[in-house]
Amino acid sequence: MKELKGKVAYITGGSKGIGYGIAEVLLQQGMKVAISGRHRADLEKAVKALGSSNVFPLVSDVSRAADEKAAVQKIVGKWGQLDVVVANAGVGHFAPVDQLEEEAWNQMINTNLSGVFHTLKAALPPLKDSKGYYITIASLAGTNFFPTAAGYNATKFGVVGFTQAAMLDLRPHGIKVSTIMPGSVASHFNDHVPSEEDAWKIQPEDIGTLVLDLLKMHPRTLPSKIEVRPTRPDLK
Numbered sequence: 001m002k003e004l005k006g007k008v009a010y011i012t013g014g015s016k017g018i019g020y021g022i023a024e025v026l027l028q029q030g031m032k033v034a035i036s037g038r039h040r041a042d043l044e045k046a047v048k049a050l051g052s053s054n055v056f057p058l059v060s061d062v063s064r065a066a067d068e069k070a071a072v073q074k075i076v077g078k079w080g081q082l083d084v085v086v087a088n089a090g091v092g093h094f095a096p097v098d099q100l101e102e103e104a105w106n107q108m109i110n111t112n113l114s115g116v117f118h119t120l121k122a123a124l125p126p127l128k129d130s131k132g133y134y135i136t137i138a139s140l141a142g143t144n145f146f147p148t149a150a151g152y153n154a155t156k157f158g159v160v161g162f163t164q165a166a167m168l169d170l171r172p173h174g175i176k177v178s179t180i181m182p183g184s185v186a187s188h189f190n191d192h193v194p195s196e197e198d199a200w201k202i203q204p205e206d207i208g209t210l211v212l213d214l215l216k217m218h219p220r221t222l223p224s225k226i227e228v229r230p231t232r233p234d235l236k
Helices: 017-028 040-050 065-079 102-130 150-173 204-216
Strands: 008-012 032-037 055-059 084-087 133-137 176-182 225-228
Touching: 008 017, 008 065, 008 102, 017 032, 017 040, 017 084, 017 204, 032 040, 032 065, 040 055, 055 065, 065 102, 084 102, 102 133, 102 150, 133 150, 133 204, 150 176, 150 225, 176 204, 204 225
Parallel strands: 008 032, 008 084, 032 055, 084 133, 133 176, 176 225
Antiparallel strands: none
């Protein structure tokens, strides 16, 4: 995108962690940013911390298609357009497969996998109008399986496959589609509280910078799948 100032972005799971880091970077570019999450209190805290009049908080559960449709309608109603969507919301439950509860499995499938579909379906009409950009935040767990992660791996492998196929479907409409696959990030994922001990990890604002790089990429070039990991995991 030649000019980011005034463009409109929607970030799911935007009140904390990676989503918050992306919002912070895009706001610094003069963009208008809607952030969504399930909890009003977390959104209000994020809006206060971001300190910008260009933030629009929305309560939405991405596992519910109706919630995402309503969120996108509110964004377009407020700002008249939608240029960038970052499907970031996600949850993780980790246990050996013989101990993984059905409720945990369903929550991960409904949020991590169905959620990216709901967000994209809701956003497609305005993204077609703006010839915008749709980005999913997957994980290195979308290509590397490990013990206790059968459910989480299933969702992130699915997100990677979904995004890559959607990229092929949407290129004819002028919509760019990419997936970012981070390794260890100093975020609030799975109720973690970041501290100085996480300094070796990717920081949320680093993912924000990566999103910014994608948006500034020449229109002829599309990095469709990006793996990103800490440079020095031995420093932990």
